[in-house]
Amino acid sequence: MSGAGYARVVEIVEQLLAASRPVARQHFRTPLAVTRKADCSPVTEADRAIEQAMKAVLQAEVPGHGILGEEFGLSGAEARYIWVLDPIDGTKSFISGVPLFGTLIALLEDGVPVLGVIDMPMLGETWIGQRDGAGRVSTRFNGASCHAGRCTELSEAILFATSPDQFTAQETRVFETLSAACAARRFGGDCYSYGLLASGHIDLILEAELQPYDYLALVPVVEGAGGVITDWQGRALTLQSSGQVLAAATPALHAAALARLAGKARAALP
Amino acid sequence: MSGAGYARVVEIVEQLLAASRPVARQHFRTPLAVTRKADCSPVTEADRAIEQAMKAVLQAEVPGHGILGEEFGLSGAEARYIWVLDPIDGTKSFISGVPLFGTLIALLEDGVPVLGVIDMPMLGETWIGQRDGAGRVSTRFNGASCHAGRCTELSEAILFATSPDQFTAQETRVFETLSAACAARRFGGDCYSYGLLASGHIDLILEAELQPYDYLALVPVVEGAGGVITDWQGRALTLQSSGQVLAAATPALHAAALARLAGKARAALP
Numbered sequence: 001m002s003g004a005g006y007a008r009v010v011e012i013v014e015q016l017l018a019a020s021r022p023v024a025r026q027h028f029r030t031p032l033a034v035t036r037k038a039d040c041s042p043v044t045e046a047d048r049a050i051e052q053a054m055k056a057v058l059q060a061e062v063p064g065h066g067i068l069g070e071e072f073g074l075s076g077a078e079a080r081y082i083w084v085l086d087p088i089d090g091t092k093s094f095i096s097g098v099p100l101f102g103t104l105i106a107l108l109e110d111g112v113p114v115l116g117v118i119d120m121p122m123l124g125e126t127w128i129g130q131r132d133g134a135g136r137v138s139t140r141f142n143g144a145s146c147h148a149g150r151c152t153e154l155s156e157a158i159l160f161a162t163s164p165d166q167f168t169a170q171e172t173r174v175f176e177t178l179s180a181a182c183a184a185r186r187f188g189g190d191c192y193s194y195g196l197l198a199s200g201h202i203d204l205i206l207e208a209e210l211q212p213y214d215y216l217a218l219v220p221v222v223e224g225a226g227g228v229i230t231d232w233q234g235r236a237l238t239l240q241s242s243g244q245v246l247a248a249a250t251p252a253l254h255a256a257a258l259a260r261l262a263g264k265a266r267a268a269l270p
Numbered sequence: 271m272s273g274a275g276y277a278r279v280v281e282i283v284e285q286l287l288a289a290s291r292p293v294a295r296q297h298f299r300t301p302l303a304v305t306r307k308a309d310c311s312p313v314t315e316a317d318r319a320i321e322q323a324m325k326a327v328l329q330a331e332v333p334g335h336g337i338l339g340e341e342f343g344l345s346g347a348e349a350r351y352i353w354v355l356d357p358i359d360g361t362k363s364f365i366s367g368v369p370l371f372g373t374l375i376a377l378l379e380d381g382v383p384v385l386g387v388i389d390m391p392m393l394g395e396t397w398i399g400q401r402d403g404a405g406r407v408s409t410r411f412n413g414a415s416c417h418a419g420r421c422t423e424l425s426e427a428i429l430f431a432t433s434p435d436q437f438t439a440q441e442t443r444v445f446e447t448l449s450a451a452c453a454a455r456r457f458g459g460d461c462y463s464y465g466l467l468a469s470g471h472i473d474l475i476l477e478a479e480l481q482p483y484d485y486l487a488l489v490p491v492v493e494g495a496g497g498v499i500t501d502w503q504g505r506a507l508t509l510q511s512s513g514q515v516l517a518a519a520t521p522a523l524h525a526a527a528l529a530r531l532a533g534k535a536r537a538a539l540p
Contacts, residue, residue, distance in 0.1 A: 029469075029471065092428075092454060092456045093456070095428070096428055096430070096456055096466060096471055096472045097466045097469065097471025097472065098370075098456075098459075098462070098466065098471075099393065100368075100370070123369065158362075158365070158366055160366070163456070163457055164434055164457070165455070184362060185435070186362045186363070186366055186368075186433070186458060187433055187434070187457035187458045188456060188457045188458020188459070189368075189458070192368070196366060196367045196368065199299075199367065201299065201366055201367025201368075202366045202367065
């Protein structure tokens with residue numbers, strides 16, 4: 001992406017967040033939003049309203065770009081640039097009144113995520129990872145440069161996963177193998193974990209069952225902070241990935257985690 | 271507690287929170303506080319600093335009262351009034367940069383918790399449950415009256431637990447039995463879950479391995495909001511309880527949960 005394109009993307013991201021945040025805040029902890037019906041319609045209502053607000057911005061600003069959203073699917077699949085939107089990542093947090101849900105935005109250039117945004121509407125915390133005109137990726141937290149930690153040893157790492165319930169039986173074996181080697185583990189993070197990793201607060205994340213709109217925005221955020229994020233085989237994350245994600249604060253820690261779970265990860269391929 | 275005593279307690283709570291909050295905020299996400307040593311000393315440093323600040327208030331204001339703190343143990347065990355302090359509940363959140371840790375304050379009168387405070391320093395959210403001069407207990411969230419939800423059926427309930435790792439093998443069987451009957455479950459709450467329950471956002475919490483300074487403050491908060499909180503046998507929580515806690519938004523939901531786990535809960539008694 002050229003320098004001019006880079007500046008333009010920053011501008012569009014600001015417009016997207018100006019559109020999404022008020023809608024998320026307006027629905028959070030409202031009686032409607034916390035009604036739990038079998039079809040989860042109140043949650044979908046907030047999801048759809050946020051995604052629609054963001055789509056309107058993109059359609060006005062960059063009508064030639066593609067859009068992949070959690071709620072409304074893919075349009076413009078052949079476009080060189082595709083925006084990937086997850087209006088509410090952390091649905092269980094959202095419907096439980098926990099302010100740890102986020103809005104995720106990714107921009108793909110020829111299938112490669114060149115921009116990633118993790119925005120926490122209720123916390124006022126935003127991570128933006130972006131590749132510049134020269135191909136260098138960097139991450140900013142609330143506007144200031146941020147960096148992942150220095151942990152290189154599994155035995156010193158804090159491992160995060162959103163829930164033990166996200167894993168199949170074979171994936172659980174992988175997770176248990178890895179967490180047995182770590183200093184501590186904590187559940188309940190969703191996208192926020194990747195922001196915490198990018199700011200140096202936690203070291204390692206292992207997840208499964210993620211969708212492209214869940215994981216593509218995380219890639220520039222983690223990589224721009226000096227971390228590493230791949231699937232469980234160490235491959236780059238793309239639109240076609242399995243949804244098994246491993247993120248680490250340092251290349252050494254990532255390599256140690258990959259080595260630790262190697263055989264079991266193959267057996268757990270979806 | 272008399273009406274005059276009631277007003278006095280409110281005053282002391284305000285002083286305690288004015289003392290604890292700045293210390294918690296100052297230590298959160300500092301390089302020192304997130305260093306993970308084997309002995310966890312940096313966390314203890316924040317814990318100790320907060321507890322010391324609160325103890326200083328109590329020693330100046332009510333020198334005849336007892337104090338039980340997580341860090342400095344029990345003093346004045348024979349006093350009619352004992353303050354129970356947990357400077358940082360949610361240590362893993364705290365050291366991971368997650369703003370879901372809280373400060374807990376309880377006041378016991380003849381062993382009965384007549385005041386409970388859940389304060390979330392980074393979120394600016396505070397629940398205070400208090401018994402008034404006439405023995406009625408009520409809960410306020412950031413100053414406004416708050417109420418638990420109306421859920422009476424396990425099949426509609428969202429169940430919270432801080433972590434599956436808090437349970438023994440037998441306790442895990444109890445937890446699995448209960449969660450199999452619920453609509454959804456989420457991990458990673460600590461004291462915040464009980465505030466969410468008191469405000470009507472979640473319905474059910476099952477935990478184990480809690481200490482008196484973890485659970486005593488929760489009792490007036492949950493009861494004052496119309497909820498029910500007991501041990502896994504349905505007994506009131508006291509300084510001598512087992513640390514197995516069951517909280518529900520309504521008496522009917524609590525009864526349904528107790529019935530569901532009855533046989534297994536007996537087998538899991540510590």
